[in-house]
Amino acid sequence: MPEQPEQQAPPVQRLRIRYAKRGRLRFTSHRDFSRAFERAIFRARVPMAYSSGFNPHPRISYAGAAPTGSASEAEYLEIGLAEAQDPAAVRAALEEALPDGLDVIEVVESAGGALADRLEASHWLVDLEATPEASATAVEAFLAAEEVLVQRMTKKGLREFDCRAAVVRLAAEPRDAGSRLDLVLRHGVPSVRPDDVLAGLAAAGGLETEGAPLLTRLAQGPLDPATGEIGDPLRG
Template sequence: MQRIRLRYTKRGRLRFTSHRDFQRALERALRRSDVPMAYSAGFSPHPRISFANAVPTGSASEAEYVELALSAHRDPELLRAQLDESLPNGLDVIDAVEVRTPNFTDRLEASSWELRLDGVDPDEARAAVAAFLAQESVEVQRQMKNGLRTFDARGAVVALEVAESQVGAGVSALPESSTDIPAGRGCAILRLVVRHATPAVRPDDVLSGLCATADLALPVPAGVTRLAQGPLDVESGAVTDPFAPDRGAAEALPTEAAEPQPV
């Protein structure tokens, strides 16, 4: 049995697809591409597919991960291209590696996010970020399966800054439904790095914390995109490539050991 890890995206309107929607789309793509899937044992066998840290519905992502177990050997890059062609635009498979190392989910220590705050003045956003980072703890609430839960949104935040702004962009840069936003307010772009914790601190929790500490109000919902997830470099605060150990292990193998041998 061969295992392959894939990195895929959720872009554009496809950010509104649920995790279950993507599962169904992937299973159809696997059938169309004649991928030799390995199946679980038992009364109701199903394809051996493992997902990791799915992005919340409504958020875009450049770094979602899934692992496939195959019953026959396939070239990872060829498999990536076949699945990418079979999936709708917006669900794009952009990277693939053969599994060489264990404990992949343990490597997903943190995520890097971009938050687009249309109608928010960049200077106002900077002041709110400074107020948030100055706190040792910022309690927020979120409705969960077991009811309303209160937790700290500050402790998991590694970095938060106003990375880019569009001063004076006004209503022309906003969706048609956002005509109530005053012209000249512009757009603030936040860059956020957050550790994966329990409970998971999501970008909307951080936005709730900005509202709690600095009364930052959003005229329209934020546009949220996950840029990366993987190991956290403590010194730089950067999120690094979780596929790097698999690539390194493959490069360390002798050529004859890396290639499949005839049976």
């Protein structure tokens, strides 16, 4: 009879973590971040729970990761621990172990349910090298459209989808070197990203930009359908 893998005990505590990607660390891919985080867990001596099977791995669940190249103040993950810990102590230890630019903002005990289910929408700022007038005109045309089709290359090939339906709020305002978009996106399938909305603004309103836009996620969490505001996924 083949040898059976060791069965690990279930976690005794689950912690939810909010962290930020800032500065040059916004170019960290999700894979690179997960490696850096696991190394930080080890250096910080956090007593992780492990999965069962022939290749046990630490119980870490990632949710709603921002695209590579995006800055973010609202990235989330959940860890399972083999021993109960003070969340504040875990935050301090991880903050010390992670590189500057990957910054732990908050650690709380899990309130139950799936963390991913609470991440219903995201609030983005998109800084563009485009005139405020051109941005405002494109936004007006985009919002007036019932459907805006864009294309994106995926693992299954080129895909066409509507990016308009996911936009809860979109406004343009001037900034020093161009314009800024204030954008709230509803999460769904297909997942619509800020760069998809930029493609939609070009398609619907003829928006032309120079250089790469700077994307910053300010928040993600439960969406209030009445107000379009995003709540805190670590509460409730």
